[in-house]
Amino acid sequence: MPANHLYIGGISASDLVHKYGTPLFVYDVNHIRENARSFTRTFESLGVNYQVAYASKAFSSIAMLQVAKQEGLSLDVVSQGELYTALKAHYPVDKIHMHGNNKSLEELEMAIENEIGCIVVDNFYEIERLNELLEKHQTKMKVLLRVTPGIEAHTHDYILTGQEDSKFGFDLSSGQADQALETLLNRERFEVLGVHCHIGSQIFETHGFIMAIRKIYETLDHWKNRYDYESVVINLGGGFGIRYTNEDEPLPLNEYVVKLVKTVQSECKTRQLNLPEIWIEPGRSIVGEAGTTLYTVGSIKNLPGVRKYVSVDGGMTDNIRPALYQAKYDAVVANKVNEPLVEQVSIAGKCCESGDMLIWDLEVPKIESGDVLAVRSTGAYGYSMANHYNRFTKPAVVFIEDGQDHLVVKRETYRDIVQNDLSFE
Ligand SMILES: Cc1ncc(COP(=O)(O)O)c(C=O)c1O
Numbered sequence: 001m002p003a004n005h006l007y008i009g010g011i012s013a014s015d016l017v018h019k020y021g022t023p024l025f026v027y028d029v030n031h032i033r034e035n036a037r038s039f040t041r042t043f044e045s046l047g048v049n050y051q052v053a054y055a056s057k058a059f060s061s062i063a064m065l066q067v068a069k070q071e072g073l074s075l076d077v078v079s080q081g082e083l084y085t086a087l088k089a090h091y092p093v094d095k096i097h098m099h100g101n102n103k104s105l106e107e108l109e110m111a112i113e114n115e116i117g118c119i120v121v122d123n124f125y126e127i128e129r130l131n132e133l134l135e136k137h138q139t140k141m142k143v144l145l146r147v148t149p150g151i152e153a154h155t156h157d158y159i160l161t162g163q164e165d166s167k168f169g170f171d172l173s174s175g176q177a178d179q180a181l182e183t184l185l186n187r188e189r190f191e192v193l194g195v196h197c198h199i200g201s202q203i204f205e206t207h208g209f210i211m212a213i214r215k216i217y218e219t220l221d222h223w224k225n226r227y228d229y230e231s232v233v234i235n236l237g238g239g240f241g242i243r244y245t246n247e248d249e250p251l252p253l254n255e256y257v258v259k260l261v262k263t264v265q266s267e268c269k270t271r272q273l274n275l276p277e278i279w280i281e282p283g284r285s286i287v288g289e290a291g292t293t294l295y296t297v298g299s300i301k302n303l304p305g306v307r308k309y310v311s312v313d314g315g316m317t318d319n320i321r322p323a324l325y326q327a328k329y330d331a332v333v334a335n336k337v338n339e340p341l342v343e344q345v346s347i348a349g350k351c352c353e354s355g356d357m358l359i360w361d362l363e364v365p366k367i368e369s370g371d372v373l374a375v376r377s378t379g380a381y382g383y384s385m386a387n388h389y390n391r392f393t394k395p396a397v398v399f400i401e402d403g404q405d406h407l408v409v410k411r412e413t414y415r416d417i418v419q420n421d422l423s424f425e
């Protein structure tokens, strides 16, 4: 192996670039599997009933869902498109859970017709529509009630979801969740499995989860007394933080599981409630660090004493997170990994937007046009949030396993870009 090159899963980044071009998403599949197993093995070792549902919004493709399926994960989908992908990947339907704060009738009907495992109901409007559809199909549906426990996790405002003032779910403190439970219990078409809560994303400590569980158990206690209802499932969502740069200090994934399980166990014991199945819904922590984006360096603009802009052949179209959340990333020059870091540069995307900057103030070796830049930890919410701004095509995605590379998503073509355009001449 040439010492100066970055290797991903045993294959040189330069070889991948040569074969597939750039920008290119590359996933180390063993890394994805290890992350999934950190969750499943910890649950196994604790001897509780559980489900780990991969939040497919983080990265959905047929190949990715096949890996999730092989790892025995359940699947969280948020739309007809994500459900369609799951069906195409032959995902076991009883392991699919559907989310969404504004599920369309078509989405709900597709879920019913395909007999998916459960729907996470989010609001009163949805309960009524779902009830009508279940009547129409003369069938039942397992549901979880999504609640917002009023917890403000420490993360970016845009990825907070468990606070009272949220578009998601039923608020616990105002009694909305009680009212929703009553409505569901009074309709014979619903089998109410329990509660769901997701407090936010990219969270580095367990305190917020513990607070959320305690809040939920105050409600579950009340539901037992008032409705004689006991939750058979508690879904605590995802949100476990990962390392994007050296400033991030994520907890080992098993620590989240241990803390969640112990807290649920202790709440059940104190309140003399049955231990439910414990479900989680990680996305980022399964695929984030397993993905790297490779770019080719193009133009370089030096403003002496101000900044050196190094432009790459992608940007906010394949990674919108820096523009949307001021997210920070780390990168290396893939063909110069052992060279001393001698300059500070800022990595610009190629969209016609000043805000299309991928990384500010990155230490690099002497960087030149034609070098390959590898941005790390882009496996979550990179490809899945990719867009066509400036009519750029979406990159290809390659999986690497056992030293072999596999193209799993083709690079888009310009034909793809105009395929739905109709002439007006
Ligand atoms: C309901 C729900 N579940 C799971 C996730 C996955 O979160 P993450 O990718 O941070 O694990 C999200 C996204 O934040 C979510 O909204």
Ligand SMILES: N[C@@H](CCCC[NH3+])C(=O)O
Pocket (backbone or CB within 6 Å): 159, 161, 201, 202, 321, 380, 381
């Ligand atoms: N897309 C977000 C997180 C997802 C929020 C989903 N509730 C991110 O890139 O961090």
